[in-house]
Every structure is written in C-alpha cells, then in structure tokens.
Amino acid sequence: MMSEQIHIIKRKMFDQGYKLTPQRAAIIRVLLDHSDIPISAEDIFMVFKGKLHKMGLATVYRTLELFCEMNIIHKVNVEAGMARYTMSNIQNDSYSHEQLICTACGRKKKVKVDWVKPLEKRIESELGFTITDYQLDIMGLFTTCSGKGCIKKKVSTPSRLSVPSL
Structure with a gap:
C-alpha cells in the first residue's frame, strides 16, 4: 500500500513539473509510517540525522512546504508555535x-x-x-x-x- 501511495505522489509531482527525489521520497515514507499522528519537521529531521548526509533541516522544511502547496500533506498546529504535518487523502482528490x-x-x-x-x-x-x-x-x-x-x-x-x- 505504501508503494502505491508513493506512486500516486510521484505521478502528482510529475504532472506539476516536479521530481520525487530520494530525499522527498524518504520524507514521504516517514510521514506515511507515522500517519496516525501529526509529525514535526524536527522529528522528521531527527530520523535522518547522521543517515543521509545531504538531508538538512532546511531541506525538510522546503520539502514539507512544497508538499503542502501540492496538497500532498497538511500543516496542523497541535501545540502553540509548533507546526506538524499529516498526510492528505491522496487517493481521493x-x-x-x-x-x-x-x-x-x-x-x-x-x-x-x-x-x-x-x-x-x-x-x-x-x-x-x-x-x-x-x-x-x-x-x-x-x-x-x-x-x-x-x-x-x-x-x-x-x-x-x-x-x-x-
């Protein structure tokens, strides 16, 4: 099921002129793995810290903003001043x-x-x-x-x- 969701996201990004880079795909996987609760950019960054040398916190934030603009994810404010992210229903547009x-x-x-x-x-x-x-x-x-x-x-x-x- 996760690979099907990633394929849908890849198609959606391609249709809008974007590529699903390995870093973007990795962020999507973390969001899908934690789809039961909203997750922060910092939480996502900590998953990659020391594992993906090219994945900085700024990359995580830029990717999350792009995904929000494309309606792949939604930004929610669970705590004051702390943005968290959750997957959109990508299979139902x-x-x-x-x-x-x-x-x-x-x-x-x-x-x-x-x-x-x-x-x-x-x-x-x-x-x-x-x-x-x-x-x-x-x-x-x-x-x-x-x-x-x-x-x-x-x-x-x-x-x-x-x-x-x-």
Missing part, C-alpha cells in the same frame, strides 16, 4: 478535510460533518467565492486524555530508514 486533533497526545480522528456543505454553498452565493480546498482542524481533548488516562504518544523513529529507489 476531494478537498474536504475535517479532523479532531488532541492537544495532549496529538492523536487525530477524521470526521465527516454534514454542516460544511451548506456553509460552502452560502459562501459561494453570498460572497462570490468558490472554495477549492479547506481543512477544518478542531483542537481539543479526547475524554481519555482529559484525565489521567492519557498516555502521550511520542513519535517513534525507525532504527533503520533507507532511501527508496524510485
């Missing part, structure tokens, strides 16, 4: 993204809300604005995290990560 994000542990849960479509139509008719993409991140605490039952997740980094050959 629809643009609705609604999710609950726990501010204690970073866990996310995709949800479908039925009141967004009427709002979208109202924005279009009243403001003359056609929505092409949106993301609704609802920040808060899951019941299990509001008490002592929360076990804060930490991003686990794979002990060995190889750059895929594409």
Whole structure:
C-alpha cells in the first residue's frame, strides 16, 4: 500500500513539473509510517540525522512546504508555535478535510460533518467565492486524555530508514 501511495505522489509531482527525489521520497515514507499522528519537521529531521548526509533541516522544511502547496500533506498546529504535518487523502482528490486533533497526545480522528456543505454553498452565493480546498482542524481533548488516562504518544523513529529507489 505504501508503494502505491508513493506512486500516486510521484505521478502528482510529475504532472506539476516536479521530481520525487530520494530525499522527498524518504520524507514521504516517514510521514506515511507515522500517519496516525501529526509529525514535526524536527522529528522528521531527527530520523535522518547522521543517515543521509545531504538531508538538512532546511531541506525538510522546503520539502514539507512544497508538499503542502501540492496538497500532498497538511500543516496542523497541535501545540502553540509548533507546526506538524499529516498526510492528505491522496487517493481521493476531494478537498474536504475535517479532523479532531488532541492537544495532549496529538492523536487525530477524521470526521465527516454534514454542516460544511451548506456553509460552502452560502459562501459561494453570498460572497462570490468558490472554495477549492479547506481543512477544518478542531483542537481539543479526547475524554481519555482529559484525565489521567492519557498516555502521550511520542513519535517513534525507525532504527533503520533507507532511501527508496524510485
């Protein structure tokens, strides 16, 4: 499944005039491996520190910004001042993204809300604005995290990560 997702991303990048370099593919693999929680650029960088000599923190940030622009990933703010990233639904090119994000542990849960479509139509008719993409991140605490039952997740980094050959 991961190779299928990488193939879709490679095609999407090619269609927009970009290449899926080994560094970009490696970043995608980390994001796919950690798709259950938003991950920071620093967390991604730490996976590669000492393993890929040409992968600097600036490269990670530039790549994440490119992926955001291409709607491959989404930027979310889980903690004040800390941007984290999560994969978009690349197999379904629809643009609705609604999710609950726990501010204690970073866990996310995709949800479908039925009141967004009427709002979208109202924005279009009243403001003359056609929505092409949106993301609704609802920040808060899951019941299990509001008490002592929360076990804060930490991003686990794979002990060995190889750059895929594409």
